[in-house]
Amino acid sequence: MKNRLKNFGYLNLIVLLILSIMWIAVFFVKGLPGAVSWGVLKLIIPFAGLPAILINILLIVINLIRNQSISRRIAGLLVSGIAIFPILLTMNVLQFAYPADINKVTPAVTVAWPFKEEAVIGFGGNREEDNLPHAVWASERWAYDIVMKPYTTGSKDPDSYGIWDKEVYSPVSGVVVEAYDEEEDILANTEEFISSEGNHVYIRINTTGTYLLLNHLKKNSLVVKTGDEVKTGDYIGRVGNSGSTSEPHLHIHHQRQNPTKMLLPVFAEGLPLYFKGIKEPMSIKGSVIKP
Numbered sequence: 614m615k616n617r618l619k620n621f622g623y624l625n626l627i628v629l630l631i632l633s634i635m636w637i638a639v640f641f642v643k644g645l646p647g648a649v650s651w652g653v654l655k656l657i658i659p660f661a662g663l664p665a666i667l668i669n670i671l672l673i674v675i676n677l678i679r680n681q682s683i684s685r686r687i688a689g690l691l692v693s694g695i696a697i698f699p700i701l702l703t704m705n706v707l708q709f710a711y712p713a714d715i716n717k718v719t720p721a722v723t724v725a726w727p728f729k730e731e732a733v734i735g736f737g738g739n740r741e742e743d744n745l746p747h748a749v750w751a752s753e754r755w756a757y758d759i760v761m762k763p764y765t766t767g768s769k770d771p772d773s774y775g776i777w778d779k780e781v782y783s784p785v786s787g788v789v790v791e792a793y794d795e796e797e798d799i800l801a802n803t804e805e806f807i808s809s810e811g812n813h814v815y816i817r818i819n820t821t822g823t824y825l826l827l828n829h830l831k832k833n834s835l836v837v838k839t840g841d842e843v844k845t846g847d848y849i850g851r852v853g854n855s856g857s858t859s860e861p862h863l864h865i866h867h868q869r870q871n872p873t874k875m876l877l878p879v880f881a882e883g884l885p886l887y888f889k890g891i892k893e894p895m896s897i898k899g900s901v902i903k904p
Contacts, residue, residue, distance in 0.1 A: 622685040625692045632658070632695060640712055645870065645882050648751035651711055652879040655703045662696030669693055702749065710741040710748040713883070715755070715895075720821045721885035722867055724784035725845050726904045727759070727827070732776065735760040735862055738897030747866070754883035756866030757896065764860065769800040771854045777861040778831060779852045783843040784865070784888075785825055787816040791873050794835040798853045801860040810864075811856020814849055815872050823884055826872055828864040829856050 635650040635658075669689040676683045701707045715721075726732075737757035738744045747753035761775030771777045794812040799805055812830040814837060817823075831853025837843060854861040867886040875881050888896060896902060 621688045625685070625688045628696070629692050632692075643713060643718075643882075645880075647713075648711075648882040649880045651751045652877060654699045656877075656879065659697045659700035659703065662693045665693035666690060666697065705745065705749065708741050708745060708749065710739075710744075711751045711754050711883075713751070713754050715739050715885050718885060720823060721887065722785070722818060722821055722823065722825075723887040723889050724825065724867075725782070726888050726890070726902060727781050727784045727863065727865065728761075728779060729782065729904060730761070730779070731901060731903045732759050732761045733764065734758070734896045734898055734900040734902065735764065736898050737900070738895055740897075743898040750879050750883070752868055752879050752881040752883045753866050755885050755895070756864060756883065757886070759863045759865065759902075760860070764862075766860075767802060769802050771798060771801050771861050774801065774854075774861040776852045776863065777854070778834075780848055781827065781830065781850050781852060781863060783816065783845060783847045783849050785816055785818045786820075786844045787818045787825070787842070789814060789837050789839055789841045789843060790817050790824070790871060791815040792835050792838050792841070794830060794833055794850065796832060796855045798832050798855050799858070801854060804857060804859055806855075806857045808855075809857040809878065811858065812850075812853060813856075816843060817871070824868050824870070824872055825886075826864075826866050826868065829853060829858045829862060831855070 635654055638646040638650040669686050673683050673686040676686060702709055735758040736744050736746055741748045747756035763775050766773060792814050796807050796812050810828045812832060813828045816825045818825055831851040832855060834851035837849050852861055852863050867884045868881040869884055870881040872878060893900060
């Protein structure tokens with residue numbers, strides 16, 4: 614047994630053990646450990662695995678030239694391949710939603726519609742086919758992108774989109790833990806963004822102590838600031854096109870952790886989010902919402 618472990622390589626064994634623990638956290642432990650593990654597996658581990666593959670290939674060639682055993686290098690190549698595999702998930706080559714059961718994750722919240730007029734769910738829902746940009750991440754597992762007609766026009770002018778500059782109202786009562794509106798709005802269909810969230814308002818919900826995030830707001834449009842108390846229906850700002858966005862829309866999602874305390878936004882645990890007065894169990898891509 615000792616010789617087998619030596620041939621496999623103790624470093625390879627340690628790396629394989631760490632990867633196994635992280636996958637177990639994703640599928641069985643869940644919660645914050647699962648969310649963090651999912652983010653690390655998709656964003657960090659693959660970029661360590663790539664140079665490891667190249668190094669092991671080089672060492673295999675050297676060992677063959679020297680007529681030395683390559684068993685440990687083959688094991689290293691295998692472990693590196695396992696490490697780099699999640700890059701296929703990151704690039705959406707394999708479309709796989711973060712494995713969380715909507716019926717078991719609590720607390721869920723039902724919030725007010727953030728507009729005074731009809732809008733459309735651009736992306737949303739529990740399935741990756743309805744919510745591909747979000748469902749593949751733990752933090753945004755049940756996030757929504759909301760648009761208004763006309764949308765997906767292909768124009769670079771933000772003003773040509775129906776939701777541009779529309780008033781946004783607080784969907785919940787709570788305390789604003791962060792409000793920021795100093796980032797420039799970008800042209801549509803360019804994604805030459807400064808930050809992923811752009812201008813935003815983050816609210817700690819009074820009833821649950823969890824957090825509601827509203828992103829991609831318009832520069833200099835917010836009427837709330839960090840520390841303010843807001844009530845459901847209070848006017849908070851306008852829709853813009855700031856952050857990582859292909860066109861003007863409102864991004865909204867619900868998570869357990871304070872977004873201002875997270876090392877990376879994707880490390881948070883996303884929670885179910887519903888809208889009041891909506892007939893469907895959860896609004897999905899293409900749903901037309903009338904307040």
